[in-house]
Amino acid sequence: MLLRKFNLKFKFLLLIGTLLGLTLTLSYLITSQLMTDSLTEEATLRAMTISQGIAQYSQEAILTRDRLALETMINEAFKDPAILYIFIVDVKQNILAHTDMTQQGRTYFPSALQGQRQVKGSVELVTSSDSDGRERLDVITPILFAGQKVIGAVHVGFSKRPIYETVAQSQKKIRLFILLALCVGLLGAWLLAYIIVKPIRRLVQGVKAITEGEYPQIQMKSNDEIGLLVSNFNEMSRNLREKELIKRAFSQYVSENILESFLQNPMSLQLGGTRTEATILFTDIRNFTALAEHLEPSEVVHILNDYFAAVVEIIQKYEGTLDKFIGDAVMAIFGTPLRHDNDEERAVRAALEMNERFQLLKQKWVREGYPEIEIGVGINTGEVIAGNVGSLQRLAYTVIGNSVNMAARIEKLNKRFHTQILISASTYKRLESILDAIPLPPTRVRGKSEEIQVYVVVGFRAEPLSHRNVEFGTEEYKLI
Template sequence: MAKKEKNIKKNKKRVIFPLGAKFSFFVALLLVTIMVAITAFLYNWMGQALEKEVKERGIAIAKNIANNAADPLIKNDDLPLAILTKEAVQTPLKFDKSINLNIDILNNILNIIKQGFTTSKQTQNIKNEGIYEAIIVRKDGTIASANNVRIIGEKYTPPAGVKKLSENEDTLVQDYTKGGQQYFDIAVAIGTIINNNKYRVGEVHLTISRSIILKVVMEAAIKIGLIIFISLILGILTSILLVNFLVRPIKYLVDGVKAIGEGNYDVQIKLKTNDELGLLTEIFNDTAKSLKEKELIKGAFSKYISSEVMEQIINDPSKLSLHGKRLKATVLFTDIRGFTSMSEKLEPEQVVSIINDYLTIQTDKIIKHNGFLDKFVGDCVMAVFGIPVPKEDDTIRAVRAAIDIRESVKKLNSIRERMKQLTVGIGIGLNTGEVVCGNMGSPQKMDYTVIGDNVNLASRLEANAPANTIYVSESTYLETKDKFIYKELEPIFVKGKKEAIKIYEPIEEKT
């Protein structure tokens, strides 16, 4: 007893994490993920776009120098070469190590915030600003001209990690690092044409710093990050307020679910709001009512119907009337011809075995075509198409099932004949019309079945049908004549009818 009380106290002390806190946490996590993803995407995208633009601009400048430097280079005219290299480097780049993203990032962020959003440089402003060095090299490798005049006349040595421009290459762009800074080396061959032959007379080398790209990209990324961060804070605050407002009605739903879990299906929640919670409350109340109806059906109905029919009724209890209902249905009767006299000559085990073989075939076909297997009466089968839930093709499926039974019995008889076993014939009758269906019987024994004159007529047709023959009434024929090939037979008189009944035999389904 003490142990039980201890467990109860333990359950009462269970820590519950508020829904608002969980929701806010996931909102924050989602927004952070989005913030990081967007920032990373934009950083990479802008970096690639700016890098491409800078390289293209550098190549264009280098090619322009190469096109104008050929003649002065051949003539050793230094003045035009000096002008070309000087104009290529419009603004000498002042290196700022804080531009490197790996160094002093916090200062970068603070500086960008101070500058404001209106002073950031746009992509189109990055032109010659990033060109650090312009060099014209003769074919023998000496520097003919450079913006840094102190290196003119020296032997040109490519930066570490940069390979020389080969004879087969006109343009070559390479990345390299020097002094902790990243650069592009753009090399363009200088050529001239003499007597229709192309000769290389030198090279142009431009050194472009990547720092300007990193600076612009970082500015944009930080600003976007700040905007998303502010959105994150606002989103968290909004989610907390919203969840606190929504959680209150959920308590009523929790109490209702607990009541249903304890078997109380009479619970109804009185909460009306014009939102999803109001809709959820309505659905909950409908579900409780539906569960109550289904429990009643299972308790009273599962004793005498198949699981398949039970599933149909459970899915839509409103269409089921246990107290009686008139509806249109097609009734099918079958009976084994002459089996009563044969059974007198057989052992009981043989009788049961033969009946079960033929009843199994008929049952399978009726279920296959979605019929309701009403009952077995000895070697007679009664099935109904149209209950518990009527469908438009009930009559068609009934005739189709009858033909299927007839053909299957023929196949079974053929097999039994080859095995030297007893064979039987089956007569089948079908009629379509209004019947009364419902829960019929006494408190001790009840059946869900159909009654009425149309049921009796189906039974009379089966009684008159010879072995392996199907008798179909005129009402069934009229509803299915477009689907099946029929043979009209001579009208017959049946018990309970003053006039002869028109009958038809279905041969096969039309293709």
């Protein structure tokens, strides 16, 4: 829990330092133990060699009681600094010669020597501690006459203190080396942590920038896992930027389904256009310009907001695209950028629902004291050029072409014929099997030299007349 408070570099250093420290400490302990065991083994062999050598050459001196010869041998061997004492006893445990002259002639009691005993061949090893707590090794070698009869024994006391002193001196050097290795290791770990953490910090900064609405690209050339992570981050940032661009361009104008379609294919959001077939819908409030001259600005905005809110909701319900607001008029597109098999039907159903909703709004406005007004809807299906126009900083998705102009002209005919919803012949041909519509006499429109055929929409045949409950604001209206 405490480590959560520290940054990644500190955690990395702590981990590497701990592992390095444990490894070096373990190596130090193992090395010290191996060194101690090796020196102990060497000292034991040396003590056994000295003891066996004295035993071999002291046979005649013991038999002849030549104390001078015995003392000469043990004093010569006593020059080894690791030897504590040497003495020779006969079979009755009488001390014949001793490096401590005061002990000569006394009786030796083997039971006084307590410790861990070990036998190697004919030699007995006893590990014990003296009164000062210093560990020592007693080597007892029998003196054999003619290789068979025991005539005495050689006792060599060997101190382990020189061994420990040698090990201690070596340990000082090892500790110094460990300290140096630890410093070098920590420095290397810090450099490695810096190399690893630096791009991670840049990634953290990049993620933070994304949460703030920016989509940076991190420049770093590396073929390792960090480089792959940075590359994936850059790809993610580009994708998010493209999706955000789509959201900004379309979130206020299209339904969630259309927006999701763009998000799944960001490459479609590019400058330029393509030829495609679409159904275009125009709707506006009839004579609204003259009406607005007699209303307060706030009242004009109030009526338009009510009307536009209903229109936009219906367009998105039928998965059309809101192209633009033109004064009190609205232009919508069905069939691009998201295509359905029944885009013409969706457009006409949207127009019917717009008219139904408008009748409810008109009743509401009349109760509020506004004069009665009507709307007109014009629909046409044909080839258009669809795409994003503008700049990379500000894009607008739209359609252009004669089919768009024709839909606008058809919508204007509603005023001439006192109708609400008119559709072109191209739209009607796709729906004649399911749509009831009344043909009007061929008529001319501005921009066309030939007469065109339009139809007044009555309704879809498959739909029986029914009561609909429409909730608006705090009031509920029944549409028959």
